[in-house]
Amino acid sequence: MPEEQPETRFDFTRRSFLGRSGLAGGVVLSGHAADVARGEVQQDTPNGDTGVDEDALVQLDIDQARLVQAMAERIYPSDELGPGAAELGVVYFIDRQLAGLSNGWGEGANWYMEPPFVNQFEGATLNQGWQSNLVPQEAYEFALGWIEEYASNEFGGSFIDLSTEQQDELLTALENDDPDNFRSVKPSEFFTLFRTNVLEGVYCDPTYGGNRNMAGWRMKRFPGSPGALGSYRELIGREGFIRIPPRSVEDDVESTGIETGSSSSNSANSSESATHSHGHSHGPRYELEGEQKDEAQGDSEEDTDA
Amino acid sequence: MPEVLDPVDVVCVGVGWTGGIIGKELAQDGKQVVGIERGGERGPEDYLTMHNELRYALRYEMMQDLSKGTLTFRNEPNQKALPMRQLGSFLPGKGVGGAGVHWNGQTWRFLPYDFEIRSRTLDRYGPEKIPEDMQLQDWGITYDELRPYYREFEEMTGISGAAGNLNGTIQEEGNPFEGPRNEYPTQPMITSPVLGRFMEASASVGLHPFMAPSANLSEAYTNSDGVARGPCQYCGYCERFGCEWGAKADPTVTVLPSAQETGNFELRTQCDARRLVYDEQEGRVTGVKYVDTVDNTVYIQPAEVVALTAYGLWNVKLLLLSDIGEPYDPETGEGVVGKNYCYQNFGGGAAGYFDDEEWNLYMGAGALGAAVDDWNGDNFDHTDLDFLHGGNIAISQTGKRPIANNESPPNIEKEWGAEFKRASVKYHNSTASISAQGAVLPHRTNYLDLDPTYTDEWGDPLLRMTFNWTEQDRKLAEFEGQRCAEIIEAMGPTKMGVGTEVVGEGGNYDIRPYQSTHNTGGAVMGSDPNQSVVNSYLQCWDAENLFVPGASAFAHNSGYNPTGTVGALAYRAADGIKQYFKRPGMLG
Numbered sequence: 001m002p003e004e005q006p007e008t009r010f011d012f013t014r015r016s017f018l019g020r021s022g023l024a025g026g027v028v029l030s031g032h033a034a035d036v037a038r039g040e041v042q043q044d045t046p047n048g049d050t051g052v053d054e055d056a057l058v059q060l061d062i063d064q065a066r067l068v069q070a071m072a073e074r075i076y077p078s079d080e081l082g083p084g085a086a087e088l089g090v091v092y093f094i095d096r097q098l099a100g101l102s103n104g105w106g107e108g109a110n111w112y113m114e115p116p117f118v119n120q121f122e123g124a125t126l127n128q129g130w131q132s133n134l135v136p137q138e139a140y141e142f143a144l145g146w147i148e149e150y151a152s153n154e155f156g157g158s159f160i161d162l163s164t165e166q167q168d169e170l171l172t173a174l175e176n177d178d179p180d181n182f183r184s185v186k187p188s189e190f191f192t193l194f195r196t197n198v199l200e201g202v203y204c205d206p207t208y209g210g211n212r213n214m215a216g217w218r219m220k221r222f223p224g225s226p227g228a229l230g231s232y233r234e235l236i237g238r239e240g241f242i243r244i245p246p247r248s249v250e251d252d253v254e255s256t257g258i259e260t261g262s263s264s265s266n267s268a269n270s271s272e273s274a275t276h277s278h279g280h281s282h283g284p285r286y287e288l289e290g291e292q293k294d295e296a297q298g299d300s301e302e303d304t305d306a
Numbered sequence: 307m308p309e310v311l312d313p314v315d316v317v318c319v320g321v322g323w324t325g326g327i328i329g330k331e332l333a334q335d336g337k338q339v340v341g342i343e344r345g346g347e348r349g350p351e352d353y354l355t356m357h358n359e360l361r362y363a364l365r366y367e368m369m370q371d372l373s374k375g376t377l378t379f380r381n382e383p384n385q386k387a388l389p390m391r392q393l394g395s396f397l398p399g400k401g402v403g404g405a406g407v408h409w410n411g412q413t414w415r416f417l418p419y420d421f422e423i424r425s426r427t428l429d430r431y432g433p434e435k436i437p438e439d440m441q442l443q444d445w446g447i448t449y450d451e452l453r454p455y456y457r458e459f460e461e462m463t464g465i466s467g468a469a470g471n472l473n474g475t476i477q478e479e480g481n482p483f484e485g486p487r488n489e490y491p492t493q494p495m496i497t498s499p500v501l502g503r504f505m506e507a508s509a510s511v512g513l514h515p516f517m518a519p520s521a522n523l524s525e526a527y528t529n530s531d532g533v534a535r536g537p538c539q540y541c542g543y544c545e546r547f548g549c550e551w552g553a554k555a556d557p558t559v560t561v562l563p564s565a566q567e568t569g570n571f572e573l574r575t576q577c578d579a580r581r582l583v584y585d586e587q588e589g590r591v592t593g594v595k596y597v598d599t600v601d602n603t604v605y606i607q608p609a610e611v612v613a614l615t616a617y618g619l620w621n622v623k624l625l626l627l628s629d630i631g632e633p634y635d636p637e638t639g640e641g642v643v644g645k646n647y648c649y650q651n652f653g654g655g656a657a658g659y660f661d662d663e664e665w666n667l668y669m670g671a672g673a674l675g676a677a678v679d680d681w682n683g684d685n686f687d688h689t690d691l692d693f694l695h696g697g698n699i700a701i702s703q704t705g706k707r708p709i710a711n712n713e714s715p716p717n718i719e720k721e722w723g724a725e726f727k728r729a730s731v732k733y734h735n736s737t738a739s740i741s742a743q744g745a746v747l748p749h750r751t752n753y754l755d756l757d758p759t760y761t762d763e764w765g766d767p768l769l770r771m772t773f774n775w776t777e778q779d780r781k782l783a784e785f786e787g788q789r790c791a792e793i794i795e796a797m798g799p800t801k802m803g804v805g806t807e808v809v810g811e812g813g814n815y816d817i818r819p820y821q822s823t824h825n826t827g828g829a830v831m832g833s834d835p836n837q838s839v840v841n842s843y844l845q846c847w848d849a850e851n852l853f854v855p856g857a858s859a860f861a862h863n864s865g866y867n868p869t870g871t872v873g874a875l876a877y878r879a880a881d882g883i884k885q886y887f888k889r890p891g892m893l894g
Binding site for chain 1: 350355356358359360361364365366367371372373376379380385386388389391392394496497498499526529530532534539540541542543552563564567664665669674707708709720721724727730731734735759761811812814815816817
């Protein structure tokens with residue numbers, strides 16, 4: 001350890017980030033579509049109604065969306081612990097992801113997609129990763145069709161009309177590469193992609209259309225963001241679980257006062273009405289078991305908010 | 307025709323930890339330094355609204371854009387290599403600060419054994435202990451020689467920890483197996499309850515637990531360059547994120563402001579280096595050819611000294627593209643560039659599921675951890691074992707995020723559906739996972755070269771990685787997994803799962819699941835030009851004014867995170883460059 005404290009020439013300890021303009025605009029939210037998702041979907045579809053709102057779709061058509069929703073619900077079903085994929089809005093999450101509204105993911109914007117392609121039907125090994133020439137939005141487009149074709153041939157109907165036992169049987173067949181009508185992407189590869197996307201939709205920040213009412217986070221007792229310049233320093237050494245009501249990164253954005261672009265006012269409105277009844281206070285959000293209640297300032301929100 | 311710019315003293319190709327350290331050291335020494343960086347500028351104010359798992363951890367906002375270039379991969383030389391089309395196994399960074407911005411901050415020194423691994427293995431076990439295809443080499447430097455450079459890196463970053471071998475005296479609270487060292491600049495991180503449970507359990511089975519060294523900063527710290535940073539807030543968003551507090555040491559809150567303060571350091575962002583300009587006759591590089599990607603202008607920046615400071619893999623690619631050094635040939639064993647590519651073996655691990663515990667696992671810090679080193683390096687007798695080296699066994703509380711972490715105890719039938727949901731929700735905050743960070747030793751057919759088929763955005767060949775686990779790796783994972791199980795069992799879980807197999811489909815290395823961004827080797831250091839690319843000053847044998855620090859210089863990969871050693875080697879290279887300016891020629 002140095003004998004004397006050196007002179008401070010760069011101070012990263014007390015920087016005033018709030019109110020700075022133009023700094024974080026590029027890393028805030030995922031753009032207009034997220035606002036669309038919140039504004040239209042979350043307001044128009046009450047909790048518990050798991051029908052798909054056609055007007056809210058960007059990439060998928062209504063039949064594809066219903067199929068995605070039914071499949072997603074088998075991956076992550078509703079049960080006594082809480083909502084399943086349908087109620088959590090996973091179909092809207094996947095729809096927007098496929099549309100490329102988050103880092104261009106659905107379009108494979110950051111993937112290396114140069115030929116020649118040697119896919120798994122042609123000798124690529126699983127260990128070499130995705131080798132199909134299809135980007136996610138294309139893979140979904142085709143695979144959903146192949147799944148319906150397989151459902152019709154093997155079970156005599158559309159996936160959404162099958163019993164849950166049959167639906168599970170079909171998903172297991174995908175996982176085991178049983179269908180022989182897939183091309184470019186193997187059934188198991190698509191299954192892996194789909195399962196991953198469902199879990200993303202269950203537990204993502206609600207700004208992306210999934211994890212509605214932050215109910216996915218509540219099940220895992222996950223608090224979301226600690227807040228912009230948030231801290232658990234005083235809590236990290238403590239025994240006992242500390243339950244903190246969840247917080248979306250949108251609250252962080254608003255707390256910093258950073259403009260999010262032309263859709264910012266829309267975003268603010270929709271977030272207010274959708275999930276964040278607890279506002280944007282900077283006080284502690286937690287309640288410590290066995291301590292005086294007045295030590296926990298701010299809201300003491302329980303699981304039932306929103 | 308490229309535009310030829312006015313010469314400067316030093317060009318750093320890439321501005322992450324190694325470029326930042328060399329840039330600062332030489333700029334403070336009065337040299338004119340240019341840093342060429344293909345990404346953009348960024349700093350703590352950009353990280354305020356980054357607590358977003360999907361965007362940063364899973365859509366890789368801070369990572370390399372593969373559409374512009376990637377590498378190809380195969381397990382074996384007789385296989386066709388195919389492009390890594392999406393990120394998975396490892397995550398090279400993009401932008402100023404490189405992967406040094408989104409790292410966790412776990413900062414270790416390698417063991418004295420590591421630097422002399424061949425000699426010490428021969429001494430202790432005899433020549434039969436080293437398998438024929440294991441290209442085990444000494445590093446051409448000893449721990450004692452590297453020790454002052456470790457110290458420089460740790461004092462610049464303010465590493466938090468407790469010494470276990472204080473100048474030769476073993477200390478109760480630290481790691482008794484480490485090489486001799488001074489005190490850490492800052493005290494250890496706060497011991498959270500689950501870490502405490504791990505430490506009690508491992509002590510109860512005769513091991514020597516300690517708090518892992520951390521670049522997250524346990525307390526406020528001002529380094530000798532006058533950079534003041536506040537303490538870690540344990541917010542749980544380190545790995546794959548930037549630190550809005552500036553608590554986690556990264557180049558943008560340490561070496562880069564210090565470099566720029568001198569007025570001698572010029573940072574050129576959005577500039578992609580394509581070649582080192584090499585004069586083979588003279589054994590020198592004369593400059594760097596790069597593209598300003600904003601307007602596609604091609605420049606040549608002449609320099610007295612070039613420091614190749616890209617991510618380790620891309621150091622090797624640029625050497626190969628620039629025809630510097632003899633490419634390694636796995637058939638003959640001749641050549642050096644691309645040789646001894648190694649990685650990290652996380653096959654050995656164990657998890658305990660606790661019905662009666664719930665920990666605050668959403669809190670954490672990238673380098674908040676506790677560890678034991680009893681089963682690492684040559685800290686235990688390998689006489690009756692059929693592998694060498696080992697791994698640091700650690701529990702880390704990095705902030706458990708919900709998308710990527712879905713617990714499934716061993717009795718779960720499948721990874722989806724009602725039973726999976728119940729288990730993954732139930733155990734989310736009630737699981738303690740530990741793993742051994744297994745060393746990977748070099749093998750004849752694990753190497754890097756240029757791909758014959760696939761090209762990057764400029765039409766240059768992609769780097770080709772040929773890598774698979776060997777018997778050494780499989781035996782190591784099995785052994786370490788059993789050791790992890792003993793610790794977890796002592797923690798008293800309701801049920802437990804044990805991993806004893808290397809990561810990957812069919813027991814082969816797999817490019818898909820994230821394992822670690824610890825890609826090492828390919829431009830290794832050593833004392834023999836026929837066995838290495840650079841000498842102990844990271845100076846290139848085939849170009850005396852070219853220095854190549856980074857994990858590419860590792861002759862093998864140890865059982866720790868690499869950044870501490872990367873930082874030390876960068877300080878060593880900076881020292882070498884200063885000496886070279888005074889007395890040009892090969893150092894040593």
